Amino acid sequence: MDYRQIIATAWNITRENKRLIKWYAFAPAMIATAMGILEFLYQVIAFKKANIFSNEHHASFAYEILQFIIAFFQNHTSLSIALIPLLIFLVFFSILFPPFAKAACVQIVARIYNGQNVLLRDGVKYGSDSFMRMLGYEATIKHFSVLLIITVFCFVIRTLGIEALRMLWLPFILAVILALIISVLLTYT
Helix, strand or coil: CCHHHHHHHHHHHHHHCHHHHHHHHHHHHHHHHHHHHHHHHHHHHHHHHCCCCCCCCCCCHHHHHHHHHHHHHHHCHHHHHHHHHHHHHHHHHHHHHHHHHHHHHHHHHHHHHCCCCCCCCHHHHHHHHCHHHHHHHHHHHHHCCHHHHHHHHHHHHHHHCCCHHHHHHHHHHHHHHHHHHHHHHHHCC
């Protein structure tokens, strides 16, 4: 099996179908990028508010966000009734749509490669057929990502202080190395 030929053919198929790229690749990538930016902003603000940089004791940033949300819902009850289902939908959509779109894109490209006549809307059927496998794959990849290990490392520093580095630097470096190895193995197998 010539993998280079398969990848080149799939690449040409996706280059010829711009709508496929727009709906099944660009849209989920933008959602994932927006979620990554929000996570990064949270980490930066949480680090600035952490008492690691000053001797003052502040409430955690997550606690301040929770207090703001509770106060908002108490002051705007009628608006919060409409916002809660919308927020739940947005959270589920941002978590579940990217793996669904990737599964649909892979299935559409595979069917076009095999010579079948498919429409763009058929991706919904094909994506739902292979969604759970792609969701499991995405969850496995994210659990072993270097970014997750670094996020946990920053959380430990933020909560336990710099002194925790003396004891935990070796396990975190080993975890990053293991995460790199597992990510490469899961990506290229």
